[in-house]
Amino acid sequence: MTEELRDILMQGSVSAAEQLIGWRVFVKEADGNLVGGAIVETEAYSQEDAASHTFNGETARNGTMFKEAGHVYVYFTYGMHWCMNFVTGPAGHGQGVLIRAIRPEAGIDIMRSRRGGKPYRQLTDGPAKVCQALGVSGADNGAVIGGDKFVVQPPVGDTELTVLPTERIGIKKDTHRLWRFIATDE
């Protein structure tokens, strides 16, 4: 992991969630090819936030979120879906950034086959869809960015993405926090 990325992740989940928009996340396939694209939607979670898995302290499930910035927290939900987060902050803080959506750039055919032939726009427009398209599952929980599987690279191009903070989705508690960030110029 680069120093630039580590700096962003160490600033905490809310700041990191905003700055990660436009960064690109990929997984390395067995043949070495990359599959993934640019992050266009994130959400921040932290321990003092009632909507976070870490709100009630460390448990068997959420242990990865208490590691230091740069780990990948993958959790299982609704009996059938996986979602992935980048852990932020120093070890012990229980915070992270949920990767809610990406714009496919590399390995689109692989993503399409993993997503049952869905059209381009529906390949990775939700947190569980991102994991399905990238082949991320519970086996990846606790991995590190820059390890064997996860590659994260800075934004490319000279166009600055406009980032809009909004309310988070799919939660019942602490909905007032504007901790969801989306790229507006799609």
Added chain:
DNA sequence: CTTAGGATCGCCT
């Protein structure tokens, strides 16, 4: 285009 309901299971109270 919007909404409602079902699928499905591990974690936590």
Added chain:
DNA sequence: GGCGATCCTAAGC
């Protein structure tokens, strides 16, 4: 025993 950081399909406008 309840319910979730979700997705998909079908049916209603």
